[in-house]
Amino acid sequence: MIDTTAGPAIDPRGVNAGVAPVTYGHGERPPRGDYAQARSDYTCEQDWNSYSAADHDLYRRLYERQAAQLTGLACDEFIDAVGQLGAPAQIPRFDALSDKLRRATGWEVVAVPGLIPEEAFFSLLSRRRFPVTGWIRKPEEFDYVVEPDVFHDLFGHVPLLFNPMFADYMQAYGAGGLKASRLESCEYLARLYWYTVEFGLIDTPAGLRAYGAGILSSPGELRHSVTSHDPQRLGFDIERIMRTRYKIDSYQSTYFVIDSFEQLLDATAPDFKPIYQRVAGLRELAADETVPSDRVF
Ligand code: PHE
Ligand code: CO
Numbered sequence: 001m002i003d004t005t006a007g008p009a010i011d012p013r014g015v016n017a018g019v020a021p022v023t024y025g026h027g028e029r030p031p032r033g034d035y036a037q038a039r040s041d042y043t044c045e046q047d048w049n050s051y052s053a054a055d056h057d058l059y060r061r062l063y064e065r066q067a068a069q070l071t072g073l074a075c076d077e078f079i080d081a082v083g084q085l086g087a088p089a090q091i092p093r094f095d096a097l098s099d100k101l102r103r104a105t106g107w108e109v110v111a112v113p114g115l116i117p118e119e120a121f122f123s124l125l126s127r128r129r130f131p132v133t134g135w136i137r138k139p140e141e142f143d144y145v146v147e148p149d150v151f152h153d154l155f156g157h158v159p160l161l162f163n164p165m166f167a168d169y170m171q172a173y174g175a176g177g178l179k180a181s182r183l184e185s186c187e188y189l190a191r192l193y194w195y196t197v198e199f200g201l202i203d204t205p206a207g208l209r210a211y212g213a214g215i216l217s218s219p220g221e222l223r224h225s226v227t228s229h230d231p232q233r234l235g236f237d238i239e240r241i242m243r244t245r246y247k248i249d250s251y252q253s254t255y256f257v258i259d260s261f262e263q264l265l266d267a268t269a270p271d272f273k274p275i276y277q278r279v280a281g282l283r284e285l286a287a288d289e290t291v292p293s294d295r296v297f
Contacts, residue, residue, distance in 0.1 A: 033113025125174025156213025235295030
């Protein structure tokens, strides 16, 4: 899911001089963050003072636009916790946010220069540390940014880390990722992340709601995912998800719907090794395919 080639750079004094940058796809775009400042676990300082007034203003406008459309589209757990991010008029200080998060669920947020390698990512999650990109998009990327920035990472991901059950799921995912790396099954687990943490929907008594960060931080996909007649919405099924490819450059054509966070936690608790083995023997499914066993919403 992430393309990384070189290991950490060591400078002549023998001091760790940062880590190799990580880019999406095959490096047509230069990496945006400063990987030279990162530690060997890919974390770095947030450097809050380096944000400009324009950066804070962009964050404020992004926040306002998303916050205005949460009612009826985002799940209650997200709406209940989003205020914990603090003053929406400026990019939050990660330290202050971590203090709150630690008290709530034992999680903290740590700054990273941008995308990081899979193992580094899994390792942080398994220790209840959520990596948040330090930089914010450019004003011309107000509607769409390819790589995750501080707004996506904070607004999309952090509120649900205040929810004890979801917080446990994220840690279990990290530990499962380290295991999947050893079993060379990261692609299957990446699909699970995509269709739950990034683009998951939840069925509630009031109707379908979004809990995925990629949806909740997107101006257009939030309404699209919950209300449009175009995409298909299928009942959550681990093996089905692991077989299903996904799109990284358009709205999803399939969303998977959980009944509850408890279902998510319970269904992912068993050992995935036999599941990886089964899925390896099955045909991959296209992002927009339907199969007879699908539970269609
Ligand atoms: N149960 C999974 C395994 O054995 C670990 C996991 C938990 C993966 C939760 C993802 C989410 O590999
Ligand atoms: Co994300």
